[in-house]
Amino acid sequence: MRTILKAENLKKVYRVGRVDVHALRGVSLEVQEGEFLAIMGPSGCGKSTMLHLLGGLLTPTEGRIIIDDEDLTAASDAKRTDIRRRKIGFVFQRFNLFPTLTAEGNLRLAERIHDDGGDDPERRREVLRLLRLEDKMHHKPTELSGGEQQRVALARAVVTHPAIVLADEPTGNLDTENSAIVLNMFQELNYRFNQTIIMITHNPEAAAMCRRIVQMRDGLIVEPPGGVQM
Ligand SMILES: Nc1ncnc2c1ncn2[C@@H]1O[C@H](COP(=O)(O)OP(=O)(O)O)[C@@H](O)[C@H]1O
Ligand SMILES: [Mg+2]
Numbered sequence: 001m002r003t004i005l006k007a008e009n010l011k012k013v014y015r016v017g018r019v020d021v022h023a024l025r026g027v028s029l030e031v032q033e034g035e036f037l038a039i040m041g042p043s044g045c046g047k048s049t050m051l052h053l054l055g056g057l058l059t060p061t062e063g064r065i066i067i068d069d070e071d072l073t074a075a076s077d078a079k080r081t082d083i084r085r086r087k088i089g090f091v092f093q094r095f096n097l098f099p100t101l102t103a104e105g106n107l108r109l110a111e112r113i114h115d116d117g118g119d120d121p122e123r124r125r126e127v128l129r130l131l132r133l134e135d136k137m138h139h140k141p142t143e144l145s146g147g148e149q150q151r152v153a154l155a156r157a158v159v160t161h162p163a164i165v166l167a168d169e170p171t172g173n174l175d176t177e178n179s180a181i182v183l184n185m186f187q188e189l190n191y192r193f194n195q196t197i198i199m200i201t202h203n204p205e206a207a208a209m210c211r212r213i214v215q216m217r218d219g220l221i222v223e224p225p226g227g228v229q230m
Contacts, residue, residue: 041216089157147178
């Protein structure tokens with residue numbers, strides 16, 4: 001087992017006018033390569049803040065984050081962006097697909113951003129096949145169902161071989177049937193590619209698919225250190 005992510009004593013304070021919001025109050029987490037981990041907890045407890053810190057979209061007020069042997073917190077803004085592009089794949093509740101590009105075009109754009117001039121048709125085909133999108137690759141987002149759009153977003157997140165996929169309530173905008181399909185795809189990617197995944201979810205069925213569940217409350221992880229092993 002190899003540690004792919006290590007977060008130590010993360011704190012995040014947002015300044016709103018003259019008020020300090022303590023969104024994270026000292027969170028530590030270690031994730032091994034190949035883990036599929038769920039983060040659960042009530043609205044406002046700091047889950048999204050945590051995920052944004054882990055992915056380098058935000059910087060912590062205090063604490064340290066090591067991803068795949070690179071220190072995200074010691075990095076300059078430019079270096080942090082570089083680490084994020086190379087190591088992280090994001091999936092959001094809103095699918096955030098580029099509206100004028102086809103499914104395959106969205107994957108190609110991700111490859112290009114990930115690695116200047118990146119272009120790996122073989123990998124694109126493999127990922128699209130695994131997510132059962134082969135016959136949808138020339139469709140634009142408006143020509144896809146919600147579940148299909150989220151599968152394209154997931155394909156886009158993994159096409160670049162990220163060290164970690166970070167997903168923030170990826171089934172939050174989907175009906176039960178599409179949620180189940182998308183969750184199965186997450187599980188499949190975890191299983192087939194040994195893809196490390198950290199997923200925020202409110203859905204107990206989603207959490208049940210994960211091998212470990214971390215519970216947060218009020219800016220802290222409250223479950224036993226390391227979370228519950230399933
Ligand atoms: N950009 C921001 N500016 C100020 N406060 C924020 C910001 N983002 C989140 N917060 C606050 O931080 C706390 C944690 O929010 P968040 O991480 O979004 O929680 P969750 O994802 O668990 O619902 C909440 O009190 C929220 O209002
Ligand atoms: Mg959130």
